[in-house]
Amino acid sequence: MERIKAIIIKEWREVFKNKFVLFTVSFLPLMITILPLFVLYFAGGSDDFASISAADLPPQFEQLCGDVIGGDCMLYYIVTQFILLFMMVPVIIPMTIASYSIVGEKTTRTLEPLLATPVTTVEILVGKGLAGVIPAVLTTWIGYLVYAAGAYLMVSNTAVVSKLFDPLWMMAIFLVGPLLSLMGVSIAVMISSRVNDPRVAEQISGIFVLPVVGLFIGQMTGMILVNETFILWLAAALLVLDIVLFYFAVQVFQRETILSRWK
């Protein structure tokens, strides 16, 4: 545990000195929080929304909105779309941090003295992984709370607002979010073990991660019925996926190859 803690703190000291990482970690959640608030602000006050009737909306919306009808359903639809955007934050932030922290150790040649210590591969990867997952999850939660608070202030229909705090979204943010970030970090670790440029590592990880995220988002936005049971199944599936991915990440992190590939 001491070693893992030391790795996390070291990672933060190092990686947040990198401007690109700092930008990704602070600017992305900020954008994803502020932008929808603007949209809500303008849409909420608009007359066009008030005149929308249930007949104007596609049939899936009825399923999505339940009691909330007409313009408010449209509003709720927009609100939920933005929450889904939040699910990008826990994936992208740890991917960026992990890519920079592993490839960074290769380019600065710090990996050799690190691997010469009695630290185990699992300790290194857990430390580096958590160094990405912790800030990612925290920013997601903070962003969500800011967004929810903003929505509460701007949207007058309490039925719409209370839907933001229903168990469905709570579970999505507080359960699925962290699990998604574990997935992002495991994939980034695997890719980073094989490439020598952090940006390439990040991009390749993105290619792998985004379709998976897209799939979940697609399912959640009304293609199928999203309810608590579904979210729980999703969380369980993600948990299994995370365990499998982390296992592979440890296997891929071959000390000898990583050290001697880099000349």
Next chain:
Amino acid sequence: MINNSPIIVTESLTKRFGEITAVNQLTLSVQRGEVFGLLGPNGAGKTTTVRMLAALLIPSGGTAQVAGFEIGEDDQDIRRKIGLLPESPGLYDSLSAEQNLAFFGSMYGVENIAEQIQKYLELLGLWNRRYEPVGTFSKGMRQKLAIARALLHEPEVLFLDEPTSGLDPQASKLVREFIEDLRGEGRTIILTTHNLEEADRLCDRVAVISGHLLALDAPGELRRKIFGRKVVFHLQEANQALVGTLEKFPFVSEVQAVDNKILAAVENPEEQNPELIRALVNGGAELQFVGELRRRLEDVYLELMGAVEDNNHGKN
């Protein structure tokens, strides 16, 4: 300090990278407390050897024990017992000197970490700079910090891979003096270098390698084995008659007159020189002084490398 219990033993240790055989059937042993040099040109396999012994690379063949543990089997135990100064210092630039050491200290599980950090930063003259980011350090300072890192957990065996290469003369001198100080503490040091003077000065024994082992002995013995010991007789005037006088002795070879000197290879100068001096004086020589021609390790090295080259040409 040196006693006769080997702390490192290798047996036909071999490492191949694809087609290249970087280390070829290396068999040697290092005694506890010894400063042991691995000497060889670039690409001789010094770093690869050190990396195998530090449990970083898996050998392609052969075996090795370090501090009583088998490489490839007890790697974690070995890592606890050894300290490594890699070829490039590998420090975290945005962390301070102290943070760098504290991090590695916790990787090694050093208990009295604050004291250890202070001890080595003071010894290496970096204590006043401890809060500064390593990115601002000179090459020499980085090297010293990396040496401090290798010593934090008081390893039994210290591997120093080219500790002075790339440093300016002043920094090299400091590092060399520090290594000399370390010798006194009974720690085993494996030092790789292509600097002959360094090997000559610091090492108890030197292994000359170029893929495989070319020679292994104390620096002085290497010189003697390869060139024998040469005695120089300084005379008022050298002549062929005096050369002839020396050539009669069975233990003398390669006698030659150069200017007013006579050079002769003598098997055991301490015992045999008095006899030779008597013969020269009786032969009418005006003897001014007698000395030994000191070969440099460099000559030994060039001779060995020359042999390697000849061999290679022979094969082609």
